[in-house]
Amino acid sequence: MKLWHSFLKEMKLSARGFYFYVEILVAVIILVMILFVVPENFRSVEDEYLFYDWPEGVFEEFVLPTLMEDDLDGKIESVEVEGDDILYPAQLIESEGTRYYIFESEEAVLRLTDLDRPKIGAIIRMDEQSQPYYEYYLQGYETQRLRNVYSIFHILDFDLMEAEFESQEVRSLTDGYLELSDRENIVPAMLTFNGSMMGVFIIAAYIFLDKQSGIIKAYAITASSVWQYLMSKVLVVLVSTILSTVIIVVPIMRLQPNYGILFVLLLASGLFSSTLGLVVASFYRNMMQAFGILYFLMIGLMLPAIAYFTPSWNPAWVQWIPTYPLIQAFKETILVNGDIGYVAWVSLGFFIASGILFVFANARYKKTLVS
Amino acid sequence: MIKVSNLYHSYNKDEHYAVKDVSFEVEEGEIFGFLGPSGAGKSTTQNIMTGLLQLQKGNVTVAGYDVKTISNKMFNQIGMSFEESNVYSKLSAKENLEFYRKLFDVETRDPMELLRLVGLHDKADIRAGEFSKGMKHRLTFARSMINNPTLWFLDEPTTGLDPAIASEIKGIIREQNKKGVTIFLTTHNMYIADELCDRVAFIVDGELLLIDSPRNLKLQYGDKLVEVEYIKEGETIKESFSTIQKEDLDKLQEVIGKYEIQTMHTKEATLEEIFIKVTGRELV
Structure with missing residues (x-):
């Protein structure tokens, strides 16, 4: 008591x-x-600055339709990105998790990637066998794991990777275990x-x-x-x-x-x-x-x-x-x-x-x- | 009621004792004054007796309980009024007392009766936080009586109170003592000790120097003199006469017979003067 x-x-x-x-x-x-x-769920949208150093017409004919497949509204938007008081024109394609800014010059990508610290820049060129190769511009603080992914990502055939990925079966050990x-x-x-x-x-x-x-x-x-x-x-x-x-x-x-x-x-x-x-x-x-x-x-x-x-x-x-x-x-x-x-x-x-x-x-x- | 023998206490558990070889006994029904300046060891001794401090060395028995193996039952018999008011400021005066009465296993007093006793009955529903220092002190004092203690520890019970309230508090203490309550009064106020105590103990620097009744101390240490003011040839004369020496006694008789006496007092030493005489220290 x-x-x-x-x-x-x-x-x-x-x-x-x-x-x-x-x-x-x-x-x-x-x-x-x-x-x-x-x-409710964190949705991180990543910005990528790209420049396609390809012959005239190749980008529009072969790459653009592929990128457009993932675009949220099916339209390309013309935008201008400002950096150091200079406006750089770009085409914006926005997919589920990424915004692609496709610039008209290599200099624009390098300059803006350098100014916008969280961004990733990439220059996509064509080699002597007319195969694309990628130059990535990272900020320097990315993990070694991410760097490794970029290093090997383009070695494999992308269609093959996608097919393999889709064919994997993923099962939970416990039934009815819902994630938060x-x-x-x-x-x-x-x-x-x-x-x-x-x-x-x-x-x-x-x-x-x-x-x-x-x-x-x-x-x-x-x-x-x-x-x-x-x-x-x-x-x-x-x-x-x-x-x-x-x-x-x-x-x-x-x-x-x-x-x-x-x-x-x-x-x-x-x-x-x-x-x-x-x-x-x-x-x-x-x-x-x-x-x-x-x-x-x-x-x-x-x-x-x-x-x-x-x-x-x-x-x-x-x-x-x-x-x-x-x-x-x-x-x-x-x-x-x-x-x-x-x-x-x-x-x-x-x-x-x-x-x-x-x-x-x-x-x-x-x-x-x-x- | 209280028996303390060869009590030592050191806060740092070394040779620097706050209380050194203190021994005394308090009889049932007695008002015992424990007097000394600040830091003399009064509170340390009292805290050991009430179990607030652990007994390190010596023997202490309080209300029949050995404080080495202190029992909660002991607290049913004792009450303590602290020098610093320590009541729940967010509870009203009545709520404070109502709460404390539930912590005892014996019959307790009606809170309103106690509040009336200390003059706080009209403030019963006011939170203690809104009280003045003196009112809080009275509430602390009232709380110490809630369990009808047979042994009552009072630490500076009239400190900070105006003379009228202090006089009422002294009246309550006398009243309780008449009912058979043993009182252990800790103070550095020699006047209240002189008024209330059957016996007093002087403690200085942790050592008990003397225990006796105020009357005996005055007889032993007071100057045996009579101070007389009388008018001689139109002039007021002030003289002191020994009540022991025959020559002075004869002279005193002559003065009384021949001149107009204005004032005449036996000169008694106060407890404070005796304390200073015995200890060589002031009561600060």
């Missing part, structure tokens, strides 16, 4: 305080961003950092407020235990974690997630972050003193998000950071037919870690109440 009364009191204080609303407001901002700023849209794919990382890891900051802020006002000492001179005091704070953080998660997940994912296992994982990760916050706060007197370690901690915990959004960067050490499995587990909870077993194991791990951290925090606070 003492825990219950302490929890009710903490809820009342939070509702009249600042930090609770900060978390809710951040959740609303994230929701608005995801819904209205992030597209780009927008939905952001949700696991947001849940990890707003829903769960924000708890580290919030609970530390609550503790420091009590330390500064001396309330923690007044509580210690009651027949209630330190663990009840700490747990009441943890419960408040869990409530705000669940609230902010619901704010983000429901409008975006609607009924798709497995909400049962999602809440189990949320509780486990919320417990972990709040007990971690308790341990950190036990070593310092105020937020100013603890800010350095809290900041360092948050940066460390955010590193797995880079691995999540950049699958090619996934070093083994990142996988040891607790938020790495957490992001993956959150993803499983919102996927149709996600791996529930994996989520259960991750949740168990976080529950165990939280238990250990809570016992340690309890011992620390018993010893350091007046410091």
